[in-house]
Amino acid sequence: MSKRIRIVDTTLRDGMHSVAHRYTPEQMAGIAAAMDGAGIGTIEVSHGDGLGGSCIQYGRSAASDEVYLKAVGAVLTQARLAVLLLPGVGTKEDLDMAADLGAQVARIATHVTEADISEQHLGLAKRRGMEVMGFLMMAHMAPVESMVRNAEQMERYGADCVYVVDSAGYMLPEEVMQRVAALKGALQCRVGFHGHNNLGLAIGNTLAAIEAGVDVVDGSLRAMGAGGGNAPTETLVAVLARLGIETGIDLFKCLDAARLVEPFKDRARQGAEATLMLGYAGVYSSFLLHTARAAERFHLDAREILVELGRRRVVGGQEDMIIDVAYELSLKAGAE
DSSP, X not given: OOOBOEEEEEEETGGGGGGTTOOOHHHHXXXXXXXXXXXXXXXXXXXXXXXXXXXXXXXXXXXXXXXXHHHHHTTOSSOEEEEEEOBTTBOHHHHHHHHHTTOOEEEEEEETTOGGGGHHHHHHHHHTTOEEEEEEESGGGSOHHXXXXXXXXXXXTTOSEEEEEETTSOOOHHHHHHHHHHHHHHOSSEEEEEEBOTTSOHHHHHHHHHHTTOSEEEEBGGGOSSTTOBOBHHHHHHHHHHTTOBOOOOHHHHHHHHHHHGGGOOHHHHOHHXXXXXXXXXXXXXXXXXXXXXXXXXXXXXXHHHHHHXXXXXXXXXXXXXXHHHHHHHHHHHHO
């Protein structure tokens, strides 16, 4: 397994879900400076749902994307600044703004079967000279052959890397290996993996992806991310060092950076049982806090809502369905 693996850190994007998008620009800058000093080469900064995500539907952030990017960009000395964009949430104007402020990496995310909506954004990022990564979210929800076709579309649109994204933390290691191997066999570009820890498999699944030949993996300090979080960057660095895999990241300095996010880590608020249910039901990880609020509002068990959302195969961008499902379940409970 001897090789070099690139780690992209998502603490300041996926980790925004863990703090209800309330990091201040100053807090972001402090964490980013420590990550930069640790040798983390790519640092993603955006609202949890990507550029343009600050709204009633997804949750308001403490500051605008522009303010966050300026704050973080000012402290980076070697790390590349990355952003995430979901077409239909973020716009080409958002992407231009990020490029103007020095973002060098654009990660364009769609549902696993909807790569066709990424063409304009991938193309724009390429024209702006950015490294372009395509994100196939909720990868478990499509047959492997369909996922490969969508990955091939992203590659044709200009993606330098296409990711298998386990948005629900649902996949098992052998499923990760199968999907990564399929993309490695079909694409000329690099392949990445982004996992969630809802079933406690983020590190194991990331190692499975590496064994299958993946080139880039994601992590977040202290596993800060939607749902059960992501693979903890500091743990990933340590495990890969044990395996003789080079990351270019200083473990001690990475641990020091992780200490800075510890005060924000609040897994108790998110609920271990509900987190596990996300992975079990195959539900989008960022639904967790929305579901908890709906369960409280309608006096329901959040687990029931998550299972029903999974049964209906609800995907990212359909957060409004959480209230619909909770309301329907409350009516059913009342009738019984």
